[in-house]
Amino acid sequence: MRCKPLTRATAQSRGTGKSAKNMKLRITKKNSIRFLKRLGIGLLGLFLLFLLLNIVFPFRVKVEYTTVITDKNGEVINAFLTKDEKWRMKTELDEISPLLRKTIIAKEDKYFYSHPGVNPFAVMRATFKNIFRMKRTSGASTITMQVARALEPRKRNPGSKMIEMFRAFQLEWKYSKDEILQMYLNLVPYGGNLEGVKAASLLYFSKNPDHLSLAEITALSIIPNRPSSLVMGKNNDLIIQERNRWLKKFAKEKVFTEKEIEDALAEPLTATRNTVPHFARHLSTKLYKQGDHNYKTHLDLNTQLKTEKIVEDYIRAQRLRNINNSSVIIIDNKTHHVIAYVGSANFNDTTDAGQVNGAAAIRQPGSTLKPLLYALCMDEGFLTPKMVMNDVAVNYDGYAPENYNQKYNGYVTTEYALEHSLNIPAVKELRLLGKDRLVQKLTSCDFKQIQKDRNKLGLSMILGGCGTTLEELTGLFSAFANDGVYMSPSYSDKDTLHKKVNVVTPEAAFIINDILSKVNRPDFPLNWQSTERMPKIAWKTGTSYGRRDAWSIGYNKNYTVGVWVGNFSGVGVPDLSGSNTATPLLFKIFNTIDYDSDEEWFTQPKDCETRMVCSETGLMPADHCTNLVIDYFIPLISSTAKCNNIQEVPISANEKISYCKNCVPQAGFKKKTYKLTEQEMQSWFEENKIAYQKIPPHNPECETIFRGNAPSITSPANGSEYLISKKNKEPLQLTCKAGSDVSKVYWYINNKFYKTSSPGEKQFFVPDEGPVKISCTDDKGRNRDIKIMVRYVNL
Numbered sequence: 001m002r003c004k005p006l007t008r009a010t011a012q013s014r015g016t017g018k019s020a021k022n023m024k025l026r027i028t029k030k031n032s033i034r035f036l037k038r039l040g041i042g043l044l045g046l047f048l049l050f051l052l053l054n055i056v057f058p059f060r061v062k063v064e065y066t067t068v069i070t071d072k073n074g075e076v077i078n079a080f081l082t083k084d085e086k087w088r089m090k091t092e093l094d095e096i097s098p099l100l101r102k103t104i105i106a107k108e109d110k111y112f113y114s115h116p117g118v119n120p121f122a123v124m125r126a127t128f129k130n131i132f133r134m135k136r137t138s139g140a141s142t143i144t145m146q147v148a149r150a151l152e153p154r155k156r157n158p159g160s161k162m163i164e165m166f167r168a169f170q171l172e173w174k175y176s177k178d179e180i181l182q183m184y185l186n187l188v189p190y191g192g193n194l195e196g197v198k199a200a201s202l203l204y205f206s207k208n209p210d211h212l213s214l215a216e217i218t219a220l221s222i223i224p225n226r227p228s229s230l231v232m233g234k235n236n237d238l239i240i241q242e243r244n245r246w247l248k249k250f251a252k253e254k255v256f257t258e259k260e261i262e263d264a265l266a267e268p269l270t271a272t273r274n275t276v277p278h279f280a281r282h283l284s285t286k287l288y289k290q291g292d293h294n295y296k297t298h299l300d301l302n303t304q305l306k307t308e309k310i311v312e313d314y315i316r317a318q319r320l321r322n323i324n325n326s327s328v329i330i331i332d333n334k335t336h337h338v339i340a341y342v343g344s345a346n347f348n349d350t351t352d353a354g355q356v357n358g359a360a361a362i363r364q365p366g367s368t369l370k371p372l373l374y375a376l377c378m379d380e381g382f383l384t385p386k387m388v389m390n391d392v393a394v395n396y397d398g399y400a401p402e403n404y405n406q407k408y409n410g411y412v413t414t415e416y417a418l419e420h421s422l423n424i425p426a427v428k429e430l431r432l433l434g435k436d437r438l439v440q441k442l443t444s445c446d447f448k449q450i451q452k453d454r455n456k457l458g459l460s461m462i463l464g465g466c467g468t469t470l471e472e473l474t475g476l477f478s479a480f481a482n483d484g485v486y487m488s489p490s491y492s493d494k495d496t497l498h499k500k501v502n503v504v505t506p507e508a509a510f511i512i513n514d515i516l517s518k519v520n521r522p523d524f525p526l527n528w529q530s531t532e533r534m535p536k537i538a539w540k541t542g543t544s545y546g547r548r549d550a551w552s553i554g555y556n557k558n559y560t561v562g563v564w565v566g567n568f569s570g571v572g573v574p575d576l577s578g579s580n581t582a583t584p585l586l587f588k589i590f591n592t593i594d595y596d597s598d599e600e601w602f603t604q605p606k607d608c609e610t611r612m613v614c615s616e617t618g619l620m621p622a623d624h625c626t627n628l629v630i631d632y633f634i635p636l637i638s639s640t641a642k643c644n645n646i647q648e649v650p651i652s653a654n655e656k657i658s659y660c661k662n663c664v665p666q667a668g669f670k671k672k673t674y675k676l677t678e679q680e681m682q683s684w685f686e687e688n689k690i691a692y693q694k695i696p697p698h699n700p701e702c703e704t705i706f707r708g709n710a711p712s713i714t715s716p717a718n719g720s721e722y723l724i725s726k727k728n729k730e731p732l733q734l735t736c737k738a739g740s741d742v743s744k745v746y747w748y749i750n751n752k753f754y755k756t757s758s759p760g761e762k763q764f765f766v767p768d769e770g771p772v773k774i775s776c777t778d779d780k781g782r783n784r785d786i787k788i789m790v791r792y793v794n795l
């Protein structure tokens with residue numbers, strides 16, 4: 001019984017011959033399957049443990065990088081230290097050249113692309129060496145483990161090593177190999193406060209990492225091993241020695257060709273530590289504050305530095321007149337890129353707050369918004385360049401603007417009003433267009449303060465009663481150089497969303513460009529030598545209230561240049577004006593940046609045509625019009641109203657009475673043609689003692705109910721408070737404007753009759769203290785009331 005199985009086994013084995021071997025194999029196979037199973041379970045367990053630990057001890061990678069500002073060619077022009085005072089510049093993946101990758105991997109971690117974060121063979125070898133030589137080596141550190149160590153520095157001991165390995169697995173679990181290599185290159189220390197290959201390559205070799213040679217990469221890669229003894233610029237001989245040792249090692253391992261190694265060995269090493277450049281300080285600071293770490297601006301460094309120099313020199317000469325600062329922005333009109341940005345006359349000047357960025361400061365714009373207003377009115381059909389407006393005193397609910405020189409010009413054309421920057425016509429046009437329309441256009445062109453203040457702004461905004469920045473104004477004017485289309489100016493490659501707004505039509509933009517490019521105008525700088533060659537430009541000046549800000553913004557097809565001159569303290573200067581203070585600087589800049597301009601000017605859009613109009617009104621000529629002039633217009637938009645300034649009026653034979661349709665008698669009258677003069681112009685003619693044709697007063701027996709406007713009281717101002725000295729009671733002036741059919745007006749004070757006068761005549765009265773009602777009734781019975789408040793004071 002006992003032998004049987006044995007015999008059977010023997011027999012079996014004998015019978016087949018190979019059976020015993022098979023049996024053994026089967027057993028081994030069984031064992032190995034069992035082993036693999038256990039190994040699998042073990043690994044799965046470890047993996048699950050890793051996942052658990054990964055959740056319990058997550059690895060949050062947070063690295064603060066230096067903000068690096070580059071010019072349009074990618075050259076570093078400025079950089080800002082991190083909060084821990086490091087030059088730690090971020091190398092982007094595309095800046096890691098194949099050569100850099102290959103060299104670093106050959107030197108640091110040959111199996112980087114095949115291990116899971118930890119190289120088990122290297123660990124075993126290191127452990128073996130540690131045990132038998134009783135000496136610690138760090139040879140087992142992979143690139144991933146070095147990243148883990150750089151992110152969480154620890155004292156070196158076996159425990160730390162275990163944590164580092166765990167962290168390395170976590171990194172590999174979360175990031176790609178390239179991202180880990182990128183982190184390594186960004187964090188590796190290069191002595192002092194330099195971290196990462198980009199900072200090292202820029203500060204030692206003045207180039208980006210993707211332009212480094214094999215010799216340079218190798219030299220850089222050995223520094224982290226001994227940062228205190230291998231100092232570039234001090235120990236270059238030692239670095240060369242060490243570099244060449246590695247190069248020879250690479251040659252032996254055939255990482256590079258013999259030729260490559262030979263060239264690298266022969267390369268001298270002259271690197272020393274350079275300083276970080278600090279150009280374009282205001283724009284750099286502005287971008288730094290936005291919080292990203294790499295900004296490729298569109299600055300043309302040459303233009304930037306030249307402009308800075310011109311501004312600094314110009315302001316140095318202005319200091320005698322107590323004018324201490326200036327800001328300039330240059331936009332390339334073809335790309336909408338900001339190619340130069342000067343925030344102050346001198347960034348380093350502490351006495352005049354050179355660090356303040358005047359280009360972004362909110363200031364009053366003076367008259368600089370007028371071209372936009374006129375262009376919008378042209379698009380509404382209200383205006384063409386030769387359309388005539390009345391430049392006379394107005395009063396809109398107490399708002400009585402004045403011109404810059406406190407004079408009125410009577411009849412003026414639109415182009416004259418814009419060239420001379422007259423205030424009254426601008427206020428009138430804004431009233432016609434509607435303030436909200438202008439605000440809405442400016443808001444769409446990124447005028448932030450105007451948007452904020454939109455409910456507070458009044459008609460005075462067109463004369464500068466609002467807040468704008470040089471950045472905003474320069475952007476707006478570049479729209480005139482771009483067929484009326486506003487494209488938000490781009491400061492860096494981060495400004496990818498080009499906002500596009502149709503501000504005005506190409507036709508209106510063209511007409512404005514034509515008006516603003518005339519050289520023979522009142523705001524041409526007094527001391528500018530006309531012999532100097534200038535590219536043709538269109539420009540508009542502005543001077544803010546109290547002569548605090550001088551503006552001049554100019555453009556042609558190539559560039560838009562915005563210039564602000566003034567004091568950061570806000571102090572006004574009697575000598576300051578847009579034409580004499582800001583324009584010379586604008587011209588100097590254009591002469592420098594666009595000297596060789598081909599002077600190609602904007603072409604007339606096909607929807608902008610010319611026509612003959614009456615020179616007296618700018619309207620389409622009627623039969624009576626004798627003097628015609630050529631004018632631009634926009635078909636189907638511009639008004640086609642016929643000139644109507646001459647009318648035939650029935651009058652009595654003695655020319656003392658005029659009649660209307662309703663009261664004209666059957667006989668005993670004649671017809672005479674009169675040039676019509678609006679009431680506001682009649683007053684102006686009378687004030688200036690200019691003769692004009694008067695229509696005789698209307699038939700007093702006429703029973704027609706007159707529906708026209710009641711007189712408007714121009715003084716005092718409705719709703720105003722008047723202070724009167726108790727000692728010296730100065731009377732208040734009473735003036736009004738009445739319809740052209742009015743010959744007499746009647747004044748009432750607090751409902752009591754006061755005086756009769758002709759419409760243009762001034763009357764005076766001394767009011768009692770307290771609220772005063774003033775009424776003005778015309779000879780047709782139309783009445784107007786206003787109220788004022790009078791206070792008696794000790795003056």
Ligand SMILES: [Zn+2]
Pocket residue numbers: 614615616617621622624625626643644645
């Ligand atoms: Zn006419």
Ligand SMILES: [Zn+2]
Pocket residue numbers: 659660661662663664698699702703704
């Ligand atoms: Zn009548």
